Amino acid sequence: MFEQLGLIGCGLMGGSFALALKKAGLVKRVVGYSKSPSTTERARQMGVIDVEAPSALLAVSG
Incomplete structure (x- = not known):
């Protein structure tokens, strides 16, 4: 299992x-x-994502 996925x-x-x-x-x-x-x-409201990132870089950086 992965702890976090950056989408x-x-x-x-x-x-x-x-x-x-x-x-x-x-x-x-x-x-x-x-x-x-x-x-x-x-996507957040529908439960697809848990957190909204303000940039692509922040979505994928830990």
Whole structure:
């Protein structure tokens, strides 16, 4: 199991990938970033990501 996944792109493809990993119990926490803040916010509201990152760099840096 991974402690954290940094997700760049929280739309249909990235979101589906993150949800599948969460449902399979392979990742504890998903930090997400999208160019569109509304996409990132919606992904958080839907439980796709746990935390919104303000930049792609911060999404993937520990």
